[in-house]
Amino acid sequence: MTNSLPLTSRSLPIALLRARERVMGPIRSVLADAGITEQQWRVLRVLQEEGPQEPTQISERACLSLPSLTRILKKLEDKKLIKRQAVEKDRRRQIVEITKEGMQIIHANLPEMLRLAAQTRELMGG
Amino acid sequence: MTNSLPLTSRSLPIALLRARERVMGPIRSVLADAGITEQQWRVLRVLQEEGPQEPTQISERACLSLPSLTRILKKLEDKKLIKRQAVEKDRRRQIVEITKEGMQIIHANLPEMLRLAAQTRELMGG
DNA sequence: CACCATTAATAAACAAGTTAATTAAAATCC
DNA sequence: GGATTTTAATTAACTTGTTTATTAATGGTG
Numbered sequence: 531m532t533n534s535l536p537l538t539s540r541s542l543p544i545a546l547l548r549a550r551e552r553v554m555g556p557i558r559s560v561l562a563d564a565g566i567t568e569q570q571w572r573v574l575r576v577l578q579e580e581g582p583q584e585p586t587q588i589s590e591r592a593c594l595s596l597p598s599l600t601r602i603l604k605k606l607e608d609k610k611l612i613k614r615q616a617v618e619k620d621r622r623r624q625i626v627e628i629t630k631e632g633m634q635i636i637h638a639n640l641p642e643m644l645r646l647a648a649q650t651r652e653l654m655g656g
Numbered sequence: 657m658t659n660s661l662p663l664t665s666r667s668l669p670i671a672l673l674r675a676r677e678r679v680m681g682p683i684r685s686v687l688a689d690a691g692i693t694e695q696q697w698r699v700l701r702v703l704q705e706e707g708p709q710e711p712t713q714i715s716e717r718a719c720l721s722l723p724s725l726t727r728i729l730k731k732l733e734d735k736k737l738i739k740r741q742a743v744e745k746d747r748r749r750q751i752v753e754i755t756k757e758g759m760q761i762i763h764a765n766l767p768e769m770l771r772l773a774a775q776t777r778e779l780m781g782g
Numbered sequence: 783c784a785c786c787a788t789t790a791a792t793a794a795a796c797a798a799g800t801t802a803a804t805t806a807a808a809a810t811c812c
Numbered sequence: 813g814g815a816t817t818t819t820a821a822t823t824a825a826c827t828t829g830t831t832t833a834t835t836a837a838t839g840g841t842g
Contacts (some may be wrong), residue, residue: 545717550676558800567827586790593674598828599791605827622790623836684830687831693797708811726793727820747821748807 545566553650560646566611569594569602571643574611578636582627584617611635620633679776686772690765692737695720695728697769700737701752704762708753710743737761 538640554568572592575601577583580591589599603626606612617623628636680694689696698718703709706717715725729752732738737758743749754762 551719562801569828575825584790594679595792595829595831596791596828597793620790620838686832695798710820719799721799722821723800723823727798742806746820750821 549654552653556649558645560642562638564635566609566635569598570606570611571604571639573602574636575631577612577626577628578596580634582625584623584625584631588626606632675780678779682775683769686765686768690761692735692761695724696737697765698733699728699732700758700762702753703738703754704759708751710751715750732758756768759771767773 558568560571561568563637564571565575569592572594573588576591578588583591585596588594591595594602594614603612603614607614609631611629612626613629614624614626636646660677673780692700695718699714702714702717709717711722711725711729714720715722717750718725720770729740730737733740734755735757738752739755740750740752743751758761
């Protein structure tokens with residue numbers, strides 16, 4: 531039961547999978563208690579850090595495809611963690627913004643999430 | 657457009673996502689031409705390398721949860737790429753085996769897949 | 783202005799990940 | 813031997829990933 535990830539020829543993709551699971555498992559657990567998913571957290575975090583922005587930009591920042599983001603925004607809107615407003619100049623666009631309820635979730639979980647991120651850096655050798 | 661992955665504080669999980677996509681994108685493309693998915697390939701590959709075995713063992717080797725594996729085995733069976741036989745001594749168990757058709761898919765794609773794996777090692781710094 | 787290409791967002795279809803529950807067979811324990 | 817626990821596999825419900833198609837608005841060009 532070592533901490534090193536095997537990087538031999540054919541096990542490489544599997545090593546990536548195991549590393550991902552080792553990192554994301556505890557993160558999912560914390561977020562499940564908060565009632566949101568890993569991807570929903572990423573979207574909220576982008577909005578909290580960088581302010582209101584358009585879906586295309588969010589998808590780039592949060593590393594989510596636009597189709598996935600569409601669904602996620604719908605769920606976050608249902609939970610009232612974000613809100614949207616139309617852009618007048620270009621009616622194809624919209625601006626997404628985090629709500630007060632969304633900010634509360636961020637503040638309640640950010641310290642623990644940062645702790646887990648630090649732990650991850652350690653796992654990966656800094 | 658550098659090749660290095662940013663490992664700063666909060667971007668770490670996102671770096672993992674980007675690395676994963678950079679690695680798996682080309683792999684998915686090759687396998688799509690062969691008519692199977694990344695996970696189906698992993699299952700076939702385990703069976704080809706290690707011989708017939710039980711689902712629990714496959715799930716460990718291929719890094720798939722048992723529920724996911726159940727579905728994947730069903731699809732591989734429909735495609736006639738694997739076959740199963742019951743275990744007499746313990747009727748909860750079964751033995752999964754790759755078929756000739758399954759082996760053909762392996763042989764047709766293994767060289768290119770190994771090439772991509774080598775490329776991945778290089779991307780990750782060997 | 784009309785036509786065509788481009789862009790932002792959404793929708794649809796399928797495969798997989800995750801968690802929790804369920805089924806059925808084996809093993810254990812009294 | 814019968815009740816209980818454990819184990820292998822499956823099922824169910826929900827969310828996301830991926831690809832392709834679609835909708836609607838904008839931009840550009842003749």
